[in-house]
Amino acid sequence: MYFPYLRGRQFDLIAIRELVEKNLIDEHIVPIIEPIKLSSTLISTLRAFVETQREVLLIQNPCVGNFANELETHELYEEYVELLKNPYIVITHFFNENSVFEIPEITTNIEKKIEDLAIIHKKDNIGLLPIYKEIYSSVIPKYTIIPYEQAFRRRMRGQNLVCLKNEFKKQKRNTDYAIDVDEFFSEEHLHYNSEGLLGFSDYSVVGDDYSEGGFAPYAIALHIVYFAYDNDNSDYVLRIRHFVSDSNDDIRDPALKCSEALKKLEEWTYTIRFDNLFKTYAIEQLLEHFYRGAYPGLPTLKKLALMHHIQLVNIFLRGEVTDELL
Template sequence: MIDSSQPSKRRFARLWFGADLRMYHPYFRGKQFELITIRECAELMAEVSFVPIIEPVKESLGGLEKTLKAICGAGGKAILIVNPYHGDHQEDGASITELLQSDYIGNDAISAGILLRSDTSLTDAIAYYEAHKDHNPTFIHAGFTAQKALAEFLGDDLEASHHVFAEDYANTLYRKHFDGSTRVLLRDGFERMKNAGYAKIPFEEFSELHLTFSDMNMAGFGDFLMVGDSYSEGGGPAYAVAIHLTYIDPDNDDVMYVYHFVSTTNDTPTDPAGKFAQALKKLIDKLDSGDSKLFESSAIKEFRELYAKGHFPGLGYVKKLSMKHHIETLADYFS
């Protein structure tokens, strides 16, 4: 559990969803392996008060329902976006609202996330807010242009409201309209490119937001893990396989960096298993060097087991392990 006696960088200024302290908000798109990651990390995230944000992108809500039950069963909390921008619910999120209303009325563990994009009108934002007042609504600002009018509408309710700001769309002046509310800053720390391109960048800075969010008067911070904010329905052929793993560097002020372990072969779309073996060998060599600074998470242990067995579990599974490692690394840091 979090020790409130730790230095200020490990204290959190504002309360999130009531009495518990909530500061890290990983943003997931609700694909299969993202939802599996959340389920497998549900107990850990509840223990350290991490609150995942979930944007459902698949028409079937079966996996999402299992995930929400796992979160609630572990005593955790989550933000569920009711008006997704990506995926199958882009035009109509009614089934998501129905899920909340049928299963989560009176359960403050699940907050209704209202995604505010550039094409979201003030009228729509208010309508979503009024429709989901029973679900502790959270506004996720990602291109919205009526911020002043929304703050004025909230009026006396502003202080009790919750806001997550995508940093690329909400500068300091934008966020100032919501001073006094519970505010979280969401940063995309992952530089997205073709996998082969990472071979020239063995590691790079990911973020220092876990250290500085409170200095910006934020109650918490978030990121898009090892996926980034860009969205695609499915991956193309794997000309190169890359394993992306974050680590916190105590020799550089505890800034978070990300390793890119990339296959040597990258000129054909064949043999993903062989390419994974090449990337995995580079990861294991770095771990065995003794200076990787990677936290020995359960995900790292599983990578070691895959190497020992010579097994390729599929690219989706590999991404799941990278996301799981990221959550475990931050949980260890804040514990």
């Protein structure tokens, strides 16, 4: 199973909502949402997963944004709490030194059992495992997300483990991405099962950095993953290619920058085996924007790159990546 970790920005939420509404992902994909604010988009996304009977993990004590501060006074609070009671919304908790008190309180308020929760361990929380084992002495969480660290794996054998790893090599500026050069992205989809893991998790093509605001970039960069055969693994790994605009001397004319990046994507599709496997819904939408000469805006470009990655992993997990297709 793949657990894409999303920071709850609007384009993140719309991406997974559209994927589930369009039936482009199935039970192999279980998103993790760290909400940054309570919004109508968050509510509609959660509702889409409930209505399609797909699981989604929702963090209740996020480390970013203003979610916790505004929650109980928000006009959507009651609707939000009702959604939390649904079994397809998996209440998720960042483990900390207060969890021995917070976790029972969560289950009481939302009427769920402790074993129905998901727990996330941070890298520097290895010393808190005795507290964790005190809480889960007789039951284990539905999902336990741990850092990609051997120390956690050794001490938590027998749990429903999911390893979280940052695969995306984020650059400070879009102009810093290597133009027309692709690079290795991930192979966790090949090994998680044999390593005794329930699933694998990453921050997709967004990365683990979080910032409150955005700014007009000098360059537009599209980050597109694809499958390529790897001799060392004797199987298909994920690689990533960056399509970067050319007119990057200033922030003017983002529509031109978008067209330049999309043109490179369109040209690249002729150099690979471009069939129904690679041609995800998001890729079709990106190419449609190029052919129409339309500029959908940066959030939409990011949303489509994210949708493409998640749908592509789902295709692999369904067993549909074969030599015949590639």
